[in-house]
Amino acid sequence: MKLSFANERVLAVVAHPDDAELLCAGTLARARADGAAIGLCVLCQGDKGQPAKPISNLAAVRRRELAAAARLLGAELFCAGVSDGTLSDTTLTRQKLIAIFRRFRPTLVLTHALEDYHPDHRAAAALAEAASWFCASRGHKAGAAPLTAPPALWWMDTLNMSGFVPGFYVDISPYLALKEQMLACHRSQLARSKRKDFAPLADLMRQQCQARGSQAGVTAAEAFCAHHAFKRGRAW
Amino acid sequence: MKLSFANERVLAVVAHPDDAELLCAGTLARARADGAAIGLCVLCQGDKGQPAKPISNLAAVRRRELAAAARLLGAELFCAGVSDGTLSDTTLTRQKLIAIFRRFRPTLVLTHALEDYHPDHRAAAALAEAASWFCASRGHKAGAAPLTAPPALWWMDTLNMSGFVPGFYVDISPYLALKEQMLACHRSQLARSKRKDFAPLADLMRQQCQARGSQAGVTAAEAFCAHHAFKRGRAW
Amino acid sequence: MKLSFANERVLAVVAHPDDAELLCAGTLARARADGAAIGLCVLCQGDKGQPAKPISNLAAVRRRELAAAARLLGAELFCAGVSDGTLSDTTLTRQKLIAIFRRFRPTLVLTHALEDYHPDHRAAAALAEAASWFCASRGHKAGAAPLTAPPALWWMDTLNMSGFVPGFYVDISPYLALKEQMLACHRSQLARSKRKDFAPLADLMRQQCQARGSQAGVTAAEAFCAHHAFKRGRAW
């Protein structure tokens, strides 16, 4: 039994440049292979993810790393340019995100879990949830014409799996290699792994895909939970 | 076994002009019949709920629709005048709502569930919860004198029942007709139903009252959950 | 706001002779005062609740203590006579309990929480839940004629409140004294309190009524949670 993403337009809404690589890139890659259009919306600049040896133009560096990863995936890239650690669900940022939704016109949105460990991630989740409603509201003016219907919305796993109750699993076994290549683009962040105060991201990601895979009977999986709220619910 | 609302002062705090009609008007009508005083506090203008054929002075139109519905119910009406889609739990809006609480002086507040599908609804819930505490705090200056005790607070069902776990049910069978008449006042919104991107509200409302009624052994019911927080809890 | 038990027939289904005194006697007393008929069904003999100085004919002693407490309450008493520590949801015991339901014909059943601390209590809960369904099934032969409809069912608090999430509270302030008198009938059990391996039951009971009262804004309360399952749900 397989979910097909064939006619979908999948938009991942994440906080930082490497979050999709950690939590949903396998599913995005699989959807792409199924024929879906993929969008990647990164709300923060990644400007505070400094390695031990600080990088002065970090935001620009991370933007390039991100662009490289998005190219590997074949995803259209959207950046909201908010400074790390300051993301919150304000009217202004909501409007920005609604406009992005109206440009990409997703049928499915993937975003962080509301119970995620990082304040920026939780803010991204609140923003994506709000935008998933307002993007289809005729009365809300923001960028292009409103969508004809709100997209579905799935909450992503948390890093380390703490506090997340999977609703279902997506088999990403054939796409784990691409996920690793994408993560490898984020060299500024992998550099952080060398200090003891930062987990080795690549190991963490692989370990998590294996653990979720074990729960689901495959080599590698990503876990999600569907948002069943009004008009965002779907029957398969 | 029946709950009597006889000596209560019931204030519904909702986001948009037609929200009470969808989620708690039956209970308000029943409380009114029991002899309770009814207040209806609508935080947003409803200015973005545009039908396919846009209405230029929509906020004014909806205000009139709302007033007509409130008259049917015999409710005192309070409007906070916030623009749709921008409601949030700020100090300013909180102060406005505390002042409304101090005017109406509720013993019971009905508001949206924290897990509701609409960002404005969740903001209304957060505001009502905050006001239910601060309205009785002598140190908080806002409008009239503080209440002598915080009101009880009940969370309302969500539209479509997704994600809401009922704590108890109120039998509204004799008041379903009035609920329908009240909803019928909101002509600008019923007009939206004709497009496929908007559910036929009257059907949705009736279907939900029946489903909740089936769960509770009556023709029509509304579901609620009591907020058991400090000083808002009650024993019946 | 008060729930009236006026026309109800309330049956408490508990495991041991003193369980009602600990967890629901205040509500039973109040229902009695409202004019309800009260039944008390005790499934086990209490034959293993030995104090430090063992009582040889303990089951008989406890039966007398129980009868005295039931008299104070004005409750009709039903005993199923199962040996302590062996209660389980078998067809035989189920049939016994269905027959009791068909004699007393309750409209409301109070029983232990499924998450209770004591294996006999959990078995009593499972039995009461099953009987609340089968008592109204024409095809099930057990004692008198089937009820015309299943009774409502409420789960009682746990001793010490661990693991129980109250759905609502019943104000028992005027009935706390009677509850204490009823508990005082169980002298064989109060004797156990003198050893350090057994909590002083009267203190524990009073402390719990106060704590639930504090949560609900009254001097003393008992907490319950309604079972919303098919045909056992009610609207108030």
Added chain:
Amino acid sequence: MKLSFANERVLAVVAHPDDAELLCAGTLARARADGAAIGLCVLCQGDKGQPAKPISNLAAVRRRELAAAARLLGAELFCAGVSDGTLSDTTLTRQKLIAIFRRFRPTLVLTHALEDYHPDHRAAAALAEAASWFCASRGHKAGAAPLTAPPALWWMDTLNMSGFVPGFYVDISPYLALKEQMLACHRSQLARSKRKDFAPLADLMRQQCQARGSQAGVTAAEAFCAHHAFKRGRAW
């Protein structure tokens, strides 16, 4: 996005002859149309579901009704022959069910929710869960050879939706008519609807499919929740 049941062998394990019609027949019909093999395992005889005017050979009547419904669906039928109201998770009944699993060899099992309203349904759920594990254990001797791997297992919705949290929805819009025809085969049960102590089953079923459909954006849906336990979990 659609789940395809094409290569599955789907076995519904229910307690009574009409339970599949109420809770999963739409999904079974859809799976059948996808090309899946369908099995229907009914554990009880339905011998106690008496209408007002009792039917003397009720078990035989219901067996015929069931066979007619299964024919409409094109399902292979398995009956365990337990008397209504006595189903429990014993070694003997477990063995019977394991043997049925080893004959039909399911890849996906649908069964009642553990929190269902009916004691027989909960027993069926426990039995199906146990059999989903032991059917693939080489050391357990029961009927044919063990399966090479445990099937996936999905919990079905409860009647009336009380207490069930959907994990995902299956669109059954094109199969609602067949579901109604199947339910119409159970004439002995529909006869019960005429008394006020029994809900009109056909209405209840249709209302529930609509309500679940509203939550999921389709005309009619059935809700399920996947069992993620060891070896029963799947990635899609």
Added chain:
Amino acid sequence: MKLSFANERVLAVVAHPDDAELLCAGTLARARADGAAIGLCVLCQGDKGQPAKPISNLAAVRRRELAAAARLLGAELFCAGVSDGTLSDTTLTRQKLIAIFRRFRPTLVLTHALEDYHPDHRAAAALAEAASWFCASRGHKAGAAPLTAPPALWWMDTLNMSGFVPGFYVDISPYLALKEQMLACHRSQLARSKRKDFAPLADLMRQQCQARGSQAGVTAAEAFCAHHAFKRGRAW
């Protein structure tokens, strides 16, 4: 079995001057006795906690009461000076709190539960959670050097225990007397108890310590729940 706080640096982050006394002072006292360094960070001034007879310079009075209580405990005191009822998780207040974390350098943070009854408490919880992450982020500039690792974080009980599910209990029996002395320092607040709209705080606190103690087999206990989010989780 005992947890030792010997080498910890424990920082309580609370909203109002008397919140630590109500919810965690016993644990702080015990940690102090174990040899831990104790910090107490109070985010609001307490300027709106007016007794019936208003105190004009209330913030100053409460600051003195707080200082006296902190002295009894031997805690380093940090005050963020926000006005009561206006606390929220803004970038500015977050930065203030991050700077406080970087001065005290906690290994363990105690803060309000996210489901607490008071809006300021919930804001304090959100701020402490955010600061527990950002305090260790090299890219975030705020006061002193970043911590080498995020502290552990425990959620405190709610006043009245409503809505809080304890993860574990800390035995504070030997420290209850000190907790009471600390609470007695807050004379402006105890004065509020005389009116019927304000619970007698000392009774409430003692009752809660006893109830949690009963759940945990000791005279007096405080309940907590560990935050298991990324890098805040710990193994004991």
Added chain:
Amino acid sequence: MKLSFANERVLAVVAHPDDAELLCAGTLARARADGAAIGLCVLCQGDKGQPAKPISNLAAVRRRELAAAARLLGAELFCAGVSDGTLSDTTLTRQKLIAIFRRFRPTLVLTHALEDYHPDHRAAAALAEAASWFCASRGHKAGAAPLTAPPALWWMDTLNMSGFVPGFYVDISPYLALKEQMLACHRSQLARSKRKDFAPLADLMRQQCQARGSQAGVTAAEAFCAHHAFKRGRAW
């Protein structure tokens, strides 16, 4: 911060001969090193855990494997001798387990989670929970004298972590090697790993300890959840 098991008597109650190795052996080894007495109670014979090439005297073989593992740990071994797949919470097996409790006299019991994936594991959990209460009841006759107080009880993680919400984590980093050696004793079971229908147990165990370790900031951890029921709760 560390929990010390120094004066404890820790009894693991598991279903099959290799379950402790998979879920709690690290904690047992650490408790042993702290000076605790360790008991290992295995309820089933393991007689149905057949590898591809069946072993005729499997129960005897597994008994030897188990004894070897217990010797490595320094644990006193108790076997209840129930046949695999037939374990249930009957009066008889309960009595057997109560007698074992009264011989070993535990202060802390570790057992399977109630939500575990395996029916025998869930039965073991129910039995251990029941025994943790009845072992201290003077009225229950079973083997030696009753304990003076019920032991604490912790629920263990599930295999694969599905459905288990950790309450706290025990650092077992120094004991992972011993855990692996103990598991290696179960050669009959490791032989099963070679077939594709059985997970490679050693990998699964190591992966799980790492994943739980990642959540808790250590190399390897085991997750538990405390049972807070009456008299089984503890304050640390």
